[in-house]
Amino acid sequence: MFSSHLSSFAGLPVLPFTPGMKLPDDPSAVAWRLEVEDFEAEPEEFAALVTGLRDEVPADAVRALVIGEWGSAYERALPVELLVEAARHWPALRAVFLADLVSEQCEISWLTHGDITGLLTACPSLEVLWVRGATELHLTPVRHTGLRELAFQTGGLPGAVVRAVGDCDLPALERLELWLGRSDYGGDTTTDDLAEILAGTRLPALRHLAVSNAEDADRVAAAVAAAPVLDRLEVLDLSKGVLTDAGAEALLTGRPLTHLRRLDLHHHFLSEEAAARVVAALPGVEVDLSEPQKADVYNGREYRFTAVGE
Template sequence: MTINSHVTTFDGLPVVRFAPDLALPADPSAVAWRVEAADYDSSPQELTETLEALLAAVPAGSIRALVVGQWGSPYENPAPVDLLVSLAPRLTGLRALFLGEMTFEECEISWIRHGDVSGLLTAYPALEVLRVRGADGLTLRPTRHPALRELAFESGGLPAAVVRAVGESDLPALTHLELWLGVDDYGRDATVADLAPVLGGDRLPALRTLGLCNTDLADEVAAAVATAGVVPRLTALDLSMGTLTDVGGEALLAGQPLTHLRRLDLRHHFLSEELAGRLVARLAGVDVDVDDARKAEEYDGRVYRYTMVGE
């Protein structure tokens, strides 16, 4: 499966694609503004011009949420971090940013080029939500950010250095962390060992929702979660979109209690019907999602299990 549709809401706001001839809403702060180049092979200058047009039409301080789509040949040109950083003195009301919100037709997730996104956190100290799609060339430096409450990296393969940087950052307000770890074929060199600081939770005192998703390490992640210090304070745990098998399912059953959770998301999995049923029965008071059961495929004597989002 690939990402084939755009988000329609972001940070609780309806997404509105900006165009110069758009009839503006009465309250520009009540929508998430989507900006993008017209085509995947447009010049990056087009996105710059679109952002300038948005700022000319809408009071910059009223822009609360921004969704950045294709920026022109995103498989070659890195995300416009420098441009967004330069606009920080004008975008004083920005609280939520989605960088790289593209479908597979615009750019496959593993092809979306990035660079160092750390500057966004430095330039926007009041930012509360940062979501990044794509991880080709992605880097992040450990940082302290007092306001960030949601952080997500969507990828087909997440670099280990990014995972470690998240774990080494001080994010005292962070309640939601989502890491699409991906597979090594699409750039993942992160291991479960790299998740140790996150799973320990010492630098994430407010964390309540943790997603370790879309990975062929799902069984190893489940085993680590089974003893992780951060788990007792969570209200939701997301291990969806990966290759979870009965090995990982048994680890969850044998590990620390999960009955305190409100939700456990395991959809798109390779659990047997029997094991999935045992998990649901054991966690009777938890919303356990075991939808989208998958079957392994076999070719030339080898067994293959696929994550939900890859290339």
């Protein structure tokens, strides 16, 4: 799905860091990208990049980080501890994207992480955290008063991570993205795992919720449609999943959706009739029903797939 790297992040243009490079006139006006060229590079090469950025760029000029290939990303966990240690010296750091890799470098469900909790505890002023991939991903519940945006882009998101997010105390979080993915790529999240998030008790500022790329999208839609957090949302994103007419019916018979600014259902399996019903029921709401899908039929059986898997 990912064929190109980010050109901007957190409102800043992305600039790859190379040790010894000539710095831009304003080194705080870019998001610094750290990436080794060799996908089988030894750990020391990525560590040298982190050290170089810390030594050569003024500490208060590191506002955003984009982490690319760190070497054998498909089998070696991203060395978060290096970033945690360096981040203690970057008081202006506000945004981090872990693993902006394209498919040619590493498939999304092969990206290996580990425990990312330390990044949140070390950076109390962090406002944006994006994570791509979920192999061996771990999060311990924390309280973080600065985080405004949290995104997990995965082909299979473990339920344990979702439960940890729900148990976090995130009073400033405005946007949450959970790409649940498929069971054959580690996506074992159930609607029970989503319960604390959908209750919204620890997310008083949440306005944009994506529970997307879901294999079991109809059950997710039914859970969201009955959730207290729905009442405060401006944007609801159930896109990229296996949403059928049953899920659309659950949405239309649950809590009102007319207060939403946007309902994103792109990449869906709705019939034309069900899609028309959704649009007719939500005048004034921007409803994205693009990329309609058809089930694949093989040996008389129908198969439906999420947009992002491997």
